[in-house]
Amino acid sequence: MLAEENEKMTRTGPGTPAGNWMRRYWQPVALTEELDGPRPVAAVKILGEDLVLFRNDDGSLGLIERRCAHRGADLSLGRLEDGGLRCYFHGWLFDGSGACLETPAEPAGSKLASRVRLTAYPVRECNGIVWGYLGPGEQPNLPALDCFLAPEEYTFAFKGFLDCNWLQALEVGIDPAHASYLHRFEEDDDPSDAYGRQFRNVSLGTDLPMTKILRDYGRPEILNTRTDYGQRIVALRRIDGDGYDGSATHVRITHQVFPHGITIPLSSSMAITQWHVPVDDTSCYWYAMFTSLTEPVDREKMRAQRLEGITLPDYKPVRNRANQYMFDPAEQKTSTYTGVGHDINVHDQMAVEGQGHIHDRTREHLSRSDRAIVTYRRMLLAAIDAVAAGKNPDLLLKDTADVESRGPIPLDGIGPTGQWESYWTDAVELLRKSSPWAQNSAAARATGPAGVRSAPAEPDDELLPPYPGTPN
Numbered sequence: 092m093l094a095e096e097n098e099k100m101t102r103t104g105p106g107t108p109a110g111n112w113m114r115r116y117w118q119p120v121a122l123t124e125e126l127d128g129p130r131p132v133a134a135v136k137i138l139g140e141d142l143v144l145f146r147n148d149d150g151s152l153g154l155i156e157r158r159c160a161h162r163g164a165d166l167s168l169g170r171l172e173d174g175g176l177r178c179y180f181h182g183w184l185f186d187g188s189g190a191c192l193e194t195p196a197e198p199a200g201s202k203l204a205s206r207v208r209l210t211a212y213p214v215r216e217c218n219g220i221v222w223g224y225l226g227p228g229e230q231p232n233l234p235a236l237d238c239f240l241a242p243e244e245y246t247f248a249f250k251g252f253l254d255c256n257w258l259q260a261l262e263v264g265i266d267p268a269h270a271s272y273l274h275r276f277e278e279d280d281d282p283s284d285a286y287g288r289q290f291r292n293v294s295l296g297t298d299l300p301m302t303k304i305l306r307d308y309g310r311p312e313i314l315n316t317r318t319d320y321g322q323r324i325v326a327l328r329r330i331d332g333d334g335y336d337g338s339a340t341h342v343r344i345t346h347q348v349f350p351h352g353i354t355i356p357l358s359s360s361m362a363i364t365q366w367h368v369p370v371d372d373t374s375c376y377w378y379a380m381f382t383s384l385t386e387p388v389d390r391e392k393m394r395a396q397r398l399e400g401i402t403l404p405d406y407k408p409v410r411n412r413a414n415q416y417m418f419d420p421a422e423q424k425t426s427t428y429t430g431v432g433h434d435i436n437v438h439d440q441m442a443v444e445g446q447g448h449i450h451d452r453t454r455e456h457l458s459r460s461d462r463a464i465v466t467y468r469r470m471l472l473a474a475i476d477a478v479a480a481g482k483n484p485d486l487l488l489k490d491t492a493d494v495e496s497r498g499p500i501p502l503d504g505i506g507p508t509g510q511w512e513s514y515w516t517d518a519v520e521l522l523r524k525s526s527p528w529a530q531n532s533a534a535a536r537a538t539g540p541a542g543v544r545s546a547p548a549e550p551d552d553e554l555l556p557p558y559p560g561t562p563n
């Protein structure tokens with residue numbers, strides 16, 4: 092990968108090519124719970140822009156520049172009153188559209204306020220997350236994905252800070268091989284305590300714990316396919332130990348969703364759609380939307396589990412770069428691959444932060460297991476170039492109105508070897524039938540649960556370096 096390509100993909104501030112591309116999509120700017128306190132105001136930094144989010148008495152939301160238009164005081168500490176945020180310095184009042192409503196220190200009759208305006212962005216709230224549209228032109232719809240279409244009680248949202256560039260945070264999520272190493276546990280848990288936790292349950296249709304499958308089968312066959320939302324990624328582990336004769340295969344299907352999301356299974360009936368949103372070029376937040384097909388989510392339990400590992404109000408991990416993730420060499424020798432505990436979010440965090448604040452992709456040696464990453468980078472560079480050429484990126488996903496749902500539906504289970512596609516389709520059909528809210532979602536069924544059935548896998552010879560543009 093050329094240094095210029097790495098720059099192009101990773102820099103997302105105002106006016107940058109990737110920043111212009113990313114601004115064509117709705118971005119998660121805060122959890123709804125961040126506005127739950129007595130003073131619903133949150134400082135927000137996203138895509139290198141300093142903003143402030145607030146909720147007025149009438150429930151309406153505003154997302155405006157953080158610096159006052161007068162002489163730049165910090166509006167996130169302003170007075171929330173009179174339908175907007177009032178600067179604590181000289182009392183100027185701004186509403187959610189960025190309009191200046193009052194300049195009380197000016198002479199009576201002054202028209203100054205009418206000439207002053209702050210940048211403001213449209214906001215929407217959906218399933219526990221406040222979304223902002225920081226781009227030009229008309230705002231798209233939220234995409235037709237299960238995580239947006241599910242009734243709120245079937246969802247739960249949470250977030251966490253990562254001290255590195257957004258792209259490496261995303262890339263760990265489309266790398267199916269790492270789970271056999273980074274997330275390896277030497278002992279299997281009691282699956283009855285698995286609710287709300289990744290990789291701790293048995294795989295759908297067997298009594299084999301996920302931890303054991305990942306540990307024992309470390310060379311998955313990986314197939315990735317382009318779809319209308321990004322990619323479908325299939326990891327196959329043929330089971331030929333523990334009394335199995337190879338006629339069964341562990342199938343794990345995950346998805347990459349544009350611009351910077353993934354959808355992965357948490358359990359047999361719950362999916363995680365996780366977005367990786369730049370704060371600036373060297374840090375980001377992951378925002379996870381947990382979506383249950385079959386029953387309302389126990390949010391209190393899931394929130395309590397996740398609060399154990401982070402500190403509020405900024406959702407920064409307790410284990411972090413500064414304390415070396417509380418690394419324990421004895422644990423690394425005996426029970427986990429990493430030595431940093433059992434929370435897989437911490438494992439991923441250590442892996443991606445370990446690559447540096449902005450991973451230098453000119454020095455890596457990509458392998459066959461990186462195929463979905465290679466495809467994503469190709470799609471990403473093409474989308475950035477499309478926007479730079481004045482076009483819309485193909486993968487805008489702005490059609491909530493005309494597509495019932497694309498899912499995309501992930502899966503983790505064991506099916507007949509060589510038949511993952513029909514196994515997946517049947518399993519998903521069954522799952523959707525048992526869902527009170529998604530059972531009539533005909534679009535997702537008719538086209539196959541991830542939109543595209545029998546789409547060709549990315550060919551092998553396309554996948555390994557050199558990239559287009561690499562000299563040699």
Ligand code: FES
Binds near residue numbers: 162164180183
């Ligand atoms: S700096 Fe905000 S009112 Fe003066």
Ligand SMILES: [Fe+2]
Binds near residue numbers: 263270273274435439
């Ligand atoms: Fe991971």
